[in-house]
Amino acid sequence: MSKPKHSKVIRPGFPLPVSDPVQDRFARPLRDLRLSVIDRCNLRCDYCMPADSLQGRGIFLPKPELLSDDELVRLVRVFVRLGVHKLRLTGGEPLLRPGFTDLVARLAALPGIDDLALTTNGILLPRHARALKAAGLGRITVSLDSIDAATFLRMSGGKGSAAEVLAGIKAAEAAGFDQLKINTVVQRGVNDNEIESLIGFFRGTGHIVRLIEFMDVGSLNHWDRTQVVASADLLKRIHDCWPLRPLPSKVHGETARRYAFEDGEGEVGFISSITQPFCGDCTRARVTADGNLYSCLFAHRGAALRPLLRQRSTDDALEAFLRGQWQAREDRYSELRSSIDGDSQRVEMFRMGG
Ligand code: SF4
Numbered sequence: 001m002s003k004p005k006h007s008k009v010i011r012p013g014f015p016l017p018v019s020d021p022v023q024d025r026f027a028r029p030l031r032d033l034r035l036s037v038i039d040r041c042n043l044r045c046d047y048c049m050p051a052d053s054l055q056g057r058g059i060f061l062p063k064p065e066l067l068s069d070d071e072l073v074r075l076v077r078v079f080v081r082l083g084v085h086k087l088r089l090t091g092g093e094p095l096l097r098p099g100f101t102d103l104v105a106r107l108a109a110l111p112g113i114d115d116l117a118l119t120t121n122g123i124l125l126p127r128h129a130r131a132l133k134a135a136g137l138g139r140i141t142v143s144l145d146s147i148d149a150a151t152f153l154r155m156s157g158g159k160g161s162a163a164e165v166l167a168g169i170k171a172a173e174a175a176g177f178d179q180l181k182i183n184t185v186v187q188r189g190v191n192d193n194e195i196e197s198l199i200g201f202f203r204g205t206g207h208i209v210r211l212i213e214f215m216d217v218g219s220l221n222h223w224d225r226t227q228v229v230a231s232a233d234l235l236k237r238i239h240d241c242w243p244l245r246p247l248p249s250k251v252h253g254e255t256a257r258r259y260a261f262e263d264g265e266g267e268v269g270f271i272s273s274i275t276q277p278f279c280g281d282c283t284r285a286r287v288t289a290d291g292n293l294y295s296c297l298f299a300h301r302g303a304a305l306r307p308l309l310r311q312r313s314t315d316d317a318l319e320a321f322l323r324g325q326w327q328a329r330e331d332r333y334s335e336l337r338s339s340i341d342g343d344s345q346r347v348e349m350f351r352m353g354g
Contacts (some may be wrong), residue, residue, distance in 0.1 A: 006067065021083020021283075024295070024329035031253060031283035032086040033120075035072065036353030037291050038097040042158025043121050045145070046221065047185050048349040051157030053220040060092075065290045069103045071309045073110070074287035078318045080112035080327065084285070086251075088117045088141075090353030092289070095124035101131045108136025117141065119183070119354060122168030123160050141170050141181040146191045147201055151340050155190060169207070180207045181269075186234065187214045188227045195234055196241055203242065203265040206289035210256045210269035216337070217297060218348035231270035235259065238268060253283040273297075277334030283325065288351050293322070297354070300346045 006235035021029035040060045040151050044051040067075070076087060087107060094100060108116050118132070125142075132140075144165050146152045152162040172180055182202055186192050195202050195211065211234050238244060247258035247267060255271030255278055272278075286294045287320075291306035296316040308318050334342065 009329070015127050018081060018083050022323050022326050026280070026324050026330065026332075028253075028281065028329075029080075029283055030083045030285055030326045032088065032285070033084045034088045034090055034284055034286045034353050035076070036090045036092065036287065036289045036351065037072065037094050037100065037103065038066065039092040039351050040096050041091060041093040041121070041350055042096060042123060043093070043159045044188075045121075045143075045185075046155055046157060047187065047214055047223075048217070048221065048354075049157070050220055050222070051159075061290050062245060065306075067287075067289065067306065067309065069099065069106065071187040071291070071306075072103060073106050074315070075291075075305065075309065075318075076113065077110055078109055078315050078322065079285070081315075081319050082322055084116070085112055085173045086115040087113050088119060090119045091297065092286040092353075093121055093124070094118060094206075095120055095128055101128060101135050104132055104137050105135035108138075112149060115139070119143065120168075121160065121174075122165040125168030126171040129171040129177065133175045133177065137177075139179075139181070140177050140181055142169055142172070143183045143185075144169075144198075145184050146194055146255075147198055148191075148194055151191050151194060152293065155185075155187075161321065182207050183212055183225075183271075184209060185212045185214055186229045188229050190227075192229045192234075195237065199238055199242075199268060203261065206266065208267050208269055210271055212271040213291050215272045215273050215297075216346075217352065217354075218346050218350075220348055223272070228274050230275045230320045231272040235270060244268070271333045274337070277332075277337070279335045282331070286352055288347070288353065292347075292353060293325055294347060295329040296333050298333035298346055299331065299352075302347070 021031055023029050033043055041049060107113060118137055119141045122142040142165060145155045146160050149162055169180060182259040184198060186195065199209055209232060213231060214228050243262040245262055249261050256271050258267055258269050260267045260338065291304065291309060292302035293305055294302040308321060
């Protein structure tokens with residue numbers, strides 16, 4: 001039997017999930033937590049961790065600096081007190097974290113979390129999909145920027161293959177995950193000429209492709225606005241092939257604008273942080289694998305939680321700290337992008353977790 005929304009299943013020692021989440025300076029409620037569980041990755045996507053940018057040793061966090069499973073579970077439990085009910089596990093590549101499936105099982109059991117999702121590059125799904133399903137994972141988003149073997153390698157820093165990711169999607173289907181989200185970052189002159197073939201490939205499969213405008217996250221990806229393909233242009237191109245009609249948002253604060261194929265072959269989404277920012281409804285907090293809290297994907301300053309987690313502070317003290325951080329939040333980077341000093345050292349995507 002599935003858990004009712006905001007389930008009131010009380011377990012000894014577990015606080016009731018709240019119905020009035022903490023709000024920030026723009027009255028945006030805290031509802032979603034994106035938790036990066038590791039910064040390591042088995043790919044080198046050029047819009048996140050370009051192969052030429054990070055060389056040599058000491059790139060990634062040493063194990064002792066990673067939050068432990070106990071610390072992650074405790075942290076999420078306290079976030080639930082503040083209103084979080086959607087939890088997305090990210091990375092780096094989260095499936096590289098040792099014992100990840102056990103962590104998923106513990107997070108899935110937490111009262112108040114009624115939407116537990118994973119963002120992965122899919123390459124390790126054949127090994128883990130069934131166990132993740134059994135552990136209680138609800139949804140999977142697979143990052144796939146091209147089904148063309150050469151373009152895939154060009155965008156992944158020469159690592160992995162489109163075939164491996166497609167095998168991962170098949171394994172997720174076989175494990176019972178349907179309606180996967182397929183996240184595709186579109187870059188002009190790189191993969192924008194392939195969008196129709198990628199959409200055509202997934203039409204009718206039940207999976208939903210979301211086309212993401214190339215974003216200036218971090219400072220390594222050599223972002224250039226001329227490389228951005230506006231969602232409106234892609235929407236027109238796809239509509240010319242397969243007529244589309246707009247769909248309403250499924251949830252408050254949804255990042256994608258949804259469109260259904262008129263012929264019933266599914267839907268497609270557009271995440272347009274550059275041309276159609278959506279900060280007004282942003283209900284997302286992010287925590288990096290080493291325990292830094294960020295209130296925006298484009299933040300360059302965060303709050304360290306690890307000391308609070310490791311220095312015997314109480315859950316009440318942790319809750320009060322998190323509440324204060326969110327209440328002081330006024331991020332609207334995407335809306336203010338053009339007027340903000342672009343040079344400030346923003347946190348890298350592979351650390352922030354997207
Ligand atoms: S730019 Fe920041 S505030 Fe705006 S939607 Fe993205 S994460 Fe939220």
